[in-house]
Structure formats: C-alpha cells, structure tokens
Amino acid sequence: MLGALADPKRRRAIELLGERPRSAGELAGELGLAPPAxxxxxxxLKEGGLVEDGHPAFDARVRIYSLxxxxxxxxxxxxAETEALWSHQLAxxxxxxxxxx
Amino acid sequence: xxxxxxxxxxxxxxxxxxxxxxxxDIGTWWKSHPLFxxxxxxxGALRFDPAGPGGRLVTRFDDGKEWExxxxxxxxxxxxxxxxxxxPSFKAxxxxxxxxxxxxxxxxxxxxxxxxxxxxxxxxxxARHGFELMLFQRRLGEYWRELLKExxxxx
Numbered sequence: 001m002l003g004a005l006a007d008p009k010r011r012r013a014i015e016l017l018g019e020r021p022r023s024a025g026e027l028a029g030e031l032g033l034a035p036p037a038x039x040x041x042x043x044x045l046k047e048g049g050l051v052e053d054g055h056p057a058f059d060a061r062v063r064i065y066s067l068x069x070x071x072x073x074x075x076x077x078x079x080a081e082t083e084a085l086w087s088h089q090l091a092x093x094x095x096x097x098x099x100x101x
Numbered sequence: 102x103x104x105x106x107x108x109x110x111x112x113x114x115x116x117x118x119x120x121x122x123x124x125x126d127i128g129t130w131w132k133s134h135p136l137f138x139x140x141x142x143x144x145g146a147l148r149f150d151p152a153g154p155g156g157r158l159v160t161r162f163d164d165g166k167e168w169e170x171x172x173x174x175x176x177x178x179x180x181x182x183x184x185x186x187x188x189p190s191f192k193a194x195x196x197x198x199x200x201x202x203x204x205x206x207x208x209x210x211x212x213x214x215x216x217x218x219x220x221x222x223x224x225x226x227x228a229r230h231g232f233e234l235m236l237f238q239r240r241l242g243e244y245w246r247e248l249l250k251e252x253x254x255x256x
Contacts, residue, residue, distance in 0.1 A: 079106055085137040086108040086214045089130075093212070094112045096130035097122040 009033060010041050014050060021066035105217035112210050116203040117179040119210045124149050124182065140189045149173065158184045179203055
C-alpha cells in the first residue's frame with residue numbers, strides 16, 4: 001500500500017472512517033471532494049488494504065466503507081507516531097545540514 | 102497488514118552532501134523528542150557502523166548498552182539509504198523498514214523518508230507513551246500544516 005497514505009485527503013478519510021463507517025457520499029461531503037475524486041481515493045485505500053466496503057443489512061443498494069480488520073486504532077496510532085517522529089527528525093536534519101556542519 | 106508513512110523535506114544542499122550528513126552525522130542531528138523516544142532509556146547516540154553497505158544502524162545508550170536498530174540494506178551515496186528498524190519494545194520477529202531517498206530538486210535536495218511494514222505491533226508497545234487519540238490527531242494536523250508549508254516554499 002505504498003503511497004496509499006501519502007495524500008492528506010486519504011489520511012483524513014482514514015481518520016473519519018476510524019470514528020465510524022461512512023458512505024462514499026458522506027466522505028466526499030466531509031472532505032470537500034467531487035464523487036469521482038472520492039472514488040479514486042477509496043479505490044486506492046481499498047487496494048492498499050486499509051479500507052473495505054460492504055452493504056448494511058437493511059439496504060443492499062447502499063455501500064458503506066469502513067476500516068479493515070478492526071486493528072486500525074493501533075495502525076493509526078503507529079502511523080501518527082511514526083510520522084511525527086520522522087517529521088521531527090527530518091526538521092532536525094535540515095537544520096543541521098543547512099547550518100554548514 | 103502493512104502500512105507506510107512518508108515524510109519529505111527539502112534541504113538546501115546537494116544530494117551527496119545530504120547523504121553524507123545524514124549518515125555520518127546521524128549522532129549529531131538526531132534530536133531526541135520527549136514524546137517519541139526510541140526506548141525508555143531515550144534515543145541514545147545513533148551511528149551507522151560500519152558506515153557503508155553491509156553496515157548496521159546502532160544506538161548507544163547512556164548506560165553504555167548498545168542496540169542494533171537494523172541492518173543497512175541499501176547504501177547508494179547521494180541516492181538512497183535503506184535500513185531495518187526495530188525498537189527494543191518490538192516483539193521478536195517484528196521489524197519495520199526505513200527507505201530514505203535523496204533527489205535533486207533545482208539546486209536543493211528532496212529527502213523522502215518512507216517507513217513501512219507495520220505488522221500488528223501490539224498496541225501496548227506502540228502506544229506506550231499513553232497518548233490520547235485527540236492529541237495524536239492534533240499532532241497529525243500540525244504535521245500536515247508543516248509539510249504543506251514546506252511544499253509551498255518550493256518543494
């Protein structure tokens with residue numbers, strides 16, 4: 001799933017799906033995306049193994065997206081922590097290397 | 102399940118200089134962060150030992166004990182550096198991989214860190230700092246703002 005989370009909209013979609021499952025339309029509305037763009041992001045997230053879709057019991061016409069495996073709170077935490085770590089370290093590296101050391 | 106984190110930053114030096122500083126000076130530029138420490142003993146002093154292909158990324162803690170973070174898998178000066186990443190809190194067999202790319206962008210270099218290979222590291226390990234989820238999300242927001250700002254300045 002390399003790159004599946006490189007896009008901020010996808011990260012936000014993951015955060016929203018971490019709260020509860022949502023339809024593509026709901027996600028598009030919250031992210032301010034047009035439906036085709038939302039479909040593209042959801043496809044990337046599905047192919048990346050982060051998201052799955054299904055139908056609610058009451059209506060087979062509705063497609064609901066949710067985070068896969070239920071292990072996602074941990075995953076999200078790992079992602080957030082690892083990002084914060086490297087963001088911090090790369091900033092320190094930039095200061096160092098541009099300081100002429 | 103595997104996952105990847107990608108963080109990029111532009112630095113105002115050539116890829117060769119960036120690569121050399123990244124590897125040779127990691128013990129200097131790596132700054133321990135109270136919220137993201139590598140172990141309970143802190144981060145220690147990091148180094149590539151020996152420097153070059155076939156080396157390892159090692160850290161030495163204040164008490165003199167050393168920890169091998171991971172083996173170097175790619176060492177291409179000015180281009181790419183890849184190494185394994187295991188922290189003392191990981192279980193046996195659990196490992197992640199860090200891939201660092203150095204690319205010319207005008208007269209600067211884009212340094213991209215890709216950290217991947219999450220395989221269900223137990224929550225009590227990754228979450229040992231006891232973060233509140235909201236704090237994470239706020240940090241995440243701050244991070245993206247920072248990154249976007251960086252991108253605006255010519256990334």
